[in-house]
Amino acid sequence: MERPSLRRQLVMIFLGIAIPIGILLGLLLFFSGLYSRNRLAAAASGGLDMFTTNFENQLDSVENYLLNLSLNDATFRSLSEQTDRTRAYLDAYEIAQGFPAVLAANDTLMGVVLRSGSGNLYVGRYGAAAQQLKQKLNLEAYLGQPGQTNKMMTKGWYLRTIGQRLYLLRSVFYQKASLTAAVDLRLVFEELVENYGLDGRVIVMNDSGNVLVGDANLLPTKMEWNSEGYCLTKVGRDSRLVVRKQVKALTVLYLVPYQHFGVDFAPYQILLVMGAVFVLLAIPFLLFYMKHEIFAPMTALVSTMGRIGRGELSVRSSVDYRNAEFTQVNETFNRMIDQITQLKIDGYEKELEARRNEMTALKLQIRPHFVLNCLKSVYAMVQTGSREDAQQLILLLSRYLRYILSFTATTTPLHTEIEQCCNYAELSSVGQNDPVEVVCEIDPELSELLLPPVSLLTLVENSVKHGKMIGKTLKITITAKLLETEEGCMADLSVADNGTGFTAGDLKQLNSAAPQEENGQHVGLFNVVRRLQLLYGEQVAIAFTNNRRGGGARVELFLPIDPVLQKKEGETA
Structure with a gap:
């Protein structure tokens, strides 16, 4: 059964009371018009916010993909x-394999174009938004012009008019190679915007x-x-x-037709007094x-x-309300509490998973064969x-065991x-014909950077082991x-x-980041x-590669420097 609207009930009650008094009806119409206008503005702002937020998120997603x-x-x-x-065409083809997934996930993105260092256009991929072949050719011709690299901006999105179409472009470079993502603004704001129920003018x-x-003639000359x-x-x-929203360097205005209904109350001041007396008599009923x-x-x-604020998350509101607004609030509130409860459970599960991984890391660092070999070496040296x-x-081994067994901080x-x-490298070199040499190149500003314990040590152990x-001195460089x-x-x-x-x-296995069992290969690396x-x-x-010059393995880590996280973790440590 359809539940009546609370606003409708109030309007009918006031109409029933205010039929003899025209001024009260006028007041009701005035406030009703104000309420409707606010709701219309909220609906328009909500639809525009949904569209602009999704559009901005897609721009950020594309930008992160290009930067990465x-x-x-x-x-x-x-x-x-x-x-x-x-070789260059093969490299370009390999890079372009990831373009379709980016285009599929971002419907506002028209295309992605990759250029070689010599200026030749190697490859371009286009999504469903690119309908006209002429647009594709114009974009490729623009990006393929000699010296075009100098005209591109590398910080944020920028606007360019290409073939009488306005594009929002984002470009990244590495030496002589460039990658550019293109968004057709007219296509986005005139066609895709309709999918969000925005039937006004943008x-x-x-x-x-x-x-x-948009139509510049519709732009108001003065807006307060x-x-x-x-x-x-x-x-x-x-x-x-x-209503308006800001997206990057763009200001988006959404114009909705509005019909204002108002009443001039000045001629009815006497009726207003009579209506006020009548309302006072109706207050008990109201x-x-x-x-x-x-x-x-x-x-x-x-x-x-x-009750929920006191920790009783299992409590739900079960009152059977008789109007639509409170029913909607009640249902939304119950759904919100269900989501909060689920998020809390997920948080506990993540904390447990972190603890399990930490314990697994501790167990993985204890290599019985390495310790036994050290003890056998001690026995042989004594003999x-x-x-x-x-x-x-013995001294170096005690330091090693003390570090991997005694730490409690994260x-x-x-x-x-x-x-x-360095201690581990020295430990691995005692009594050996082929020593292990460690060279460190550390930026002084990163000396206090916080890491999970035995993370770099695991990488050094992997280099020594594999x-x-x-007949060759193993040289390990840590930067x-x-x-x-x-x-x-x-x-x-x-490392x-x-x-x-x-x-x-x-x-292939390491860069895929596939989880490994305890008895699998490179478990320590996956654990790091x-x-x-x-x-x-x-x-x-994290990238696992081989050195191009001189051979050997290379593991490179890119970690964000978050002052809040560093401070928090440092206090814990």
């Missing part, structure tokens, strides 16, 4: 250095107030915005309700109605909220009279982790650099050796990846 590709993709870097045309302007999309965030204006003889239809339901809802070597080996400073890496070759990007500062950490390097299968992800979230980037 330019910073972390080895094939993209290789493309900028290629002189072999065949006008898009830049920072200077120039109209980019009220506290609710909208304005009423006239365009010719038509009244318009206007209070009785409000007590049962508003105050009683509100009291029940507040009582339920109070052969190498007392000093035996003492040194993070440790970078300089402490480096000290343990990269050591007979830490501070990078400044548009998204903020990042730490670039790497590289001159050993045998990763196999092709190892690289997982613990970094738990600490930094999706902002962390």
Whole structure:
């Protein structure tokens, strides 16, 4: 059964009371018109906000994809250095394999174009928004012009008119290679906007107030915005309700036709006094109605909220309201509490998962074979009279075991982790014909950077275990650099050796980030990846590669420098 609207009930009651008094009807119409206008503005603002938020999120998603590709993709870097045309086309084809997924996830994106260092257009991919072949050809011709790279902007989105079409472009570069994403503004704001139920008129302007999309004749000459965030204006003889939103450097105005109904009360002042007396007589009846239809339901809802605030998350509001608004509030409130409860459960599960991963990491660092081999070496040194070597080996082994067995904090400073890496290298070199050499190049500003304990140590152990070759000194280089990007500062950490390097299968498996069982290969490396992800979230980037010069394995970590996280974790440590 359809529940009556509370507003309709109130209107009918006031009409029934105010039939003898015309002025009271006028007041009711006035406030009713104000209420309707606010609701219309809220609906228009909500629809526009949904569209602009989705549009901005898609722009951010595309921008993150381009930045990640330019910073972390080895094939993209290789493309900028290629002189072999065949190899360059193969690299461009490999990069373009990811374009369809980006286009499918972002319906506002018209296309993505990749250019080589020499200016030749290697490859372009276009989504459903690119309907006209002429648009594609114009875009490729524009981006393929000699010297066009110097005209492109690398910081944020920028506007360009290409072939009488206005595009929002985002470009990234690495040396001589460039990647550009294009959004057709007219297509977005004249066609895709209809999918959000925005049947009014949309006008898009830049920072200077120039109209980019839409009919400039509909732009009001004067707009005064009220506290609710909208304005009423006239365009010719038509009244318009206007709401606005900001997307990047664009200002989006949404104009909705509005019909104003008002009453001039000045001629009816006497009737207004009579109406006020009549309303005073009707107050008891109104209070009785409000007590049962508003105050009683509100009291029940507040009582339920109070119980939930005291921690009783299993409580739900079960009152059977007799009007549509309170019914909707009740249903929305119950759904919200269900979501909060689920989020709390998810938070507990994530915390448990983090603890399990930490315990797994601790167990993975204890290698019985390594410890037994050290003890056998001590025994052999004592038998052969190498007392000093035996003492040194015992001292280094005790430091190693103390570090991996005694820590309780979730993070440790970078300089402490480096000290343990050097200790492990020295431990692996005692009594050996082929020693392990560690070279550290650490930016002083990153000395206190917080990391999960034994993370870099695991990478050094992996180099010693898999990269050591007979008759050759294993050289391990640990670097830490501070990078400044548009998204903020990042730490670039790497551990590289001159050993045998990763196999092709190892690289494919490691870079896929597929989880491993405890008895699988490279479990320690996957565990380092997982613990970094738990600490930094999706902002962390890890690449497993082989050195191009001199051979050997290389693991590179890109970590965001979050002052709040660093401070919090540092206090915990």
